[in-house]
Amino acid sequence: xxxxxxxxxxxxxxxxxxxxxxxxxxxxxxxxxxxxxxxxxxxxxxxxxxxxxxxxxxxxxxxxxxxxxxxxxxxxxxxxxxxxxxxxxxxxxxxxxxxxxxxxxxxxxxxxxxxxxxxxxxxxxxxxxxxxxxxxxxxxxxxxxxxxxxxxxxxxxxxxxxxxxxxxxxxxxxxxxxxxxxxxxxxxxxxxxxxxxxxxxxxxxxxxxxxxxxxxxxxxxxxxxxxxxxxxxxxxxxxxxxxxxxxxxxxxxxxxxxxxxxxxxxxxxxxxxxxxxxxxxxxxxxxxxxxxxxxxxxxxxxxxxxxxxxxxxxxxxxxxxxxxxxxxxxxxxxxxxxxxxxxxxxxxxxxxxxxxxxx
Amino acid sequence: xxxxxxxxxxxxxxxxxxxxxxxxxxxxxxxxxxxxxxxxxxxxxxxxxxxxxxxxxxxxxxxxxxxxxxxxxxxxxxxxxxxxxxxxxxxxxxxxxxxxxxxxxxxxxxxxxxxxxxxxxxxxxxxxxxxxxxxxxxxxxxxxxxxxxxxxxxxxxxxxxxxxxxxxxxxxxxxxxxxxxxxxxxxxxxxxxxxxxxxxxxxxxxxxxxxxxxxxxxxxxxxxxxxxxxxxxxxxxxxxxxxxxxxxxxxxx
Numbered sequence: 001x002x003x004x005x006x007x008x009x010x011x012x013x014x015x016x017x018x019x020x021x022x023x024x025x026x027x028x029x030x031x032x033x034x035x036x037x038x039x040x041x042x043x044x045x046x047x048x049x050x051x052x053x054x055x056x057x058x059x060x061x062x063x064x065x066x067x068x069x070x071x072x073x074x075x076x077x078x079x080x081x082x083x084x085x086x087x088x089x090x091x092x093x094x095x096x097x098x099x100x101x102x103x104x105x106x107x108x109x110x111x112x113x114x115x116x117x118x119x120x121x122x123x124x125x126x127x128x129x130x131x132x133x134x135x136x137x138x139x140x141x142x143x144x145x146x147x148x149x150x151x152x153x154x155x156x157x158x159x160x161x162x163x164x165x166x167x168x169x170x171x172x173x174x175x176x177x178x179x180x181x182x183x184x185x186x187x188x189x190x191x192x193x194x195x196x197x198x199x200x201x202x203x204x205x206x207x208x209x210x211x212x213x214x215x216x217x218x219x220x221x222x223x224x225x226x227x228x229x230x231x232x233x234x235x236x237x238x239x240x241x242x243x244x245x246x247x248x249x250x251x252x253x254x255x256x257x258x259x260x261x262x263x264x265x266x267x268x269x270x271x272x273x274x275x276x277x278x279x280x281x282x283x284x285x286x287x288x289x290x291x292x293x294x295x296x297x298x299x300x301x302x303x304x305x306x307x308x309x310x311x312x313x314x315x316x317x318x319x320x321x322x323x324x325x326x327x328x329x330x331x332x333x334x335x336x337x338x339x340x341x342x343x344x345x346x347x348x349x350x351x352x353x354x355x356x357x358x359x
Numbered sequence: 360x361x362x363x364x365x366x367x368x369x370x371x372x373x374x375x376x377x378x379x380x381x382x383x384x385x386x387x388x389x390x391x392x393x394x395x396x397x398x399x400x401x402x403x404x405x406x407x408x409x410x411x412x413x414x415x416x417x418x419x420x421x422x423x424x425x426x427x428x429x430x431x432x433x434x435x436x437x438x439x440x441x442x443x444x445x446x447x448x449x450x451x452x453x454x455x456x457x458x459x460x461x462x463x464x465x466x467x468x469x470x471x472x473x474x475x476x477x478x479x480x481x482x483x484x485x486x487x488x489x490x491x492x493x494x495x496x497x498x499x500x501x502x503x504x505x506x507x508x509x510x511x512x513x514x515x516x517x518x519x520x521x522x523x524x525x526x527x528x529x530x531x532x533x534x535x536x537x538x539x540x541x542x543x544x545x546x547x548x549x550x551x552x553x554x555x556x557x558x559x560x561x562x563x564x565x566x567x568x569x570x571x572x573x574x575x576x577x578x579x580x581x582x583x584x585x586x587x588x589x590x591x592x593x594x595x596x597x598x599x600x601x602x603x604x605x606x607x608x609x610x611x612x
Contacts, residue, residue: 062546063463069455070464073476073520076513080482083490138389146386158394165400173400176407218396225393249375251382272481279483306485313489329489333482340481344474 080333088327090320099327105292105308107317112324114331116292120209120302121332124284125277127213127298132220133270137259139221140228145254156229163222171286174215179206179287182214187299201297205289210298212288216280220273227272231265231350232258268346275339279332281306305332437504444508449515454554456516457523462549464524473524476517487513526557 085092091099091112102113143156183206190200235258243257259266289301290311303311305328316322415430422429460473491510496502530553538548 056544058547059545062549066455066459066463069452070459070469070472072452073456073472073479073517076516077475077479079494080487080490083493084486087489087493135389135393138386139393142386142390146383147390155390155394158397159390162393162397165397169400169404173396173403177399177403221393247371249371249379251379252375254382275481279481279485281483281485306483309485309489313492326489326493329486333486336481336483336486337478340478341474343481344477 084326084330084333088323088330090323091327092323094320099324100331103294107312107321110318110320112320114305114324114328116294117303117305117308117328118331119294120288121278121304121306123209123298123302124212124216124288124304125274127209128216128220128277129270129274131214131217132224132273135217136221136224136269136273137228137266139225140232141254141259143225144229144232145250145258156226159225160222162218163226167219167280167283168286170215170219171283174211174283174287175207178214179211182206182211191299198296199298202295202299204299205301207287207289208299208301209288209295212284212302212304213298215283215287216277219280219283220277223276224269224273227269227347228262228266231262231269231347234265234350235261262350264346265350268343268348268350271339271343271346275336275343278339279306279336281310285310305329440504441508441511444504445511445515447512448508449512450519452512453516453519454523456520457527458549458554460520460524461527462545462553473521476520479517480521484510484514523554523557527553530556 095102095112099112099114100118101115102111103115104111104113105116106112139155139159143152143159147155183204187200187204187206187210191204194200239257239261240253243253248256284304285307288303288307290303290307291301292303292308293300295302309325309329309332312321313325316325415428417430417435418432419428419430420433421431456472456476460469460476463469464472487510491506491513495506495509499506534556535548535553538552539545543552
């Protein structure tokens with residue numbers, strides 16, 4: 001912006017210059033003196049002509065607009081928290097902290113406790129991580145360290161394609177393919193071999209906690225493995241070369257040179273996967289069996305926080321029932337918020353905030 | 360590398376060699392095990408789905424239970440309406456937020472925005488569904504496509520924002536400098552030069568680990584617009600709007 005006081009008094013020099021013959025290429029020295037000859041105000045005038053006066057205002061307006069869209073992210077979080085707290089007010093008042101350790105979920109008598117759902121969420125997510133973590137790290141190691149270069153993009157693309165499948169489709173597949181498979185082959189085998197643990201008792205139904213854990217594991221693998229892969233690629237090549245130069249085998253190189261350096265980022269990826277597993281709704285709802293009781297056996301049906309909301313929300317019988325469901329939603333929100341925040345901080349400590357790592 | 364002669368001449372104990380092969384085997388097995396469900400799901404959908412996919416399925420309304428025929432036109436239209444309304448709000452706001460992060464957000468406040476949108480990205484869709492339910496459905500006293508698209512728009516913002524930022528960061532700085540040097544105002548540079556370059560670069564070489572903003576989770580939409588009689592019913596089961604033309608990860612998200 002040019003202040004008005006600097007309005008030039010002489011007409012712009014450039015306008016009066018006659019075009020020079022093409023042959024007369026100015027030397028560097030000539031060009032320098034010519035540049036000096038153009039007065040400051042004339043230069044400003046030239047800028048002013050090509051650069052309309054309003055562009056400063058436009059830029060400021062654009063900046064403010066963009067800032068507003070950025071702030072909308074905070075507004076969304078505030079809006080969610082506000083709505084959840086105000087709608088769960090009845091149960092927050094009626095049950096207080098007891099809501100979280102009460103076993104009863106009895107909409108008819110108006111007695112609500114979230115413990116079966118918290119238990120279901122924790123067990124299914126833990127089971128999912130137990131299955132998914134070794135697999136995802138294995139895939140990430142395979143892609144970054146062992147895979148032939150040409151196969152590398154193919155494998156990572158296929159793994160990430162898993163994340164593109166909508167969760168209802170996982171649910172559908174789990175109900176029609178995975179559950180019968182579990183019921184007919186895997187559960188009887190588990191019951192025979194691992195009966196003594198007490199985790200695999202009861203009738204093999206197919207659907208239940210085990211099916212939910214497996215389907216969650218499949219859904220979580222692409223997240224953990226893509227972040228692990230990013231983190232592994234971030235490990236400097238010298239580390240690998242140094243360990244190899246000491247005579248390590250490939251596995252020793254991966255263990256000492258790569259995995260050890262990347263462990264914080266891997267943990268971050270695992271927690272991010274946990275965040276997804278905790279909140280996953282549709283697929284879990286379709287296979288977990290929807291029973292509001294706590295059972296030690298993994299064959300038994302259960303319910304998670306997300307699935308009970310999905311199942312009962314649109315048929316909630318009264319204000320208290322609705323408020324109880326919203327309070328479960330509030331708890332779920334806070335838990336995933338904390339889990340995600342933790343994971344982001346861990347991942348960022350390796351890649352930096354603008355790193356390509358995304359979930 | 361391990362096959363190179365210098366390593367081969369060193370005597371490696373049987374135990375170490377065995378561990379090495381075991382680890383390699385495990386990694387390969389893991390890759391196969393992970394890709395297996397993907398193939399299984401695709402095959403299952405193809406085998407079971409293709410035979411019932413015909414023109415009527417796409418263009419007719421559902422028939423009452425027990426009658427043969429009918430389609431799911433209402434669900435497809437419902438998805439289209441919800442997606443269109445959500446995109447109308449969610450994509451501009453998301454792109455704006457992404458522009459802020461990439462062009463102005465190289466500071467502490469930008470990091471806070473980035474962090475919040477990443478965290479928001481991880482919030483289960485069902486929670487967003489509840490919040491929108493209590494704001495819109497409770498007040499309107501009925502379920503609606505509008506409520507569904509509001510929830511979808513909220514879910515789109517953080518995803519679109521981070522994708523836009525990533526795209527813009529791929530644009531080399533000299534392009535911006537060249538535009539600014541020509542006297543083009545910054546807003547114009549951002550919108551017509553950086554964004555355009557970015558979208559082209561995006562199409563050619565999409566970073567592997569982020570989702571197209573169109574891959575949206577179903578939970579919230581189902582929760583809010585679930586009603587048998589609702590004219591615009593979102594698709595509760597198989598096809599939720601996944602933009603296959605550009606297809607890619609989501610995350611997926």
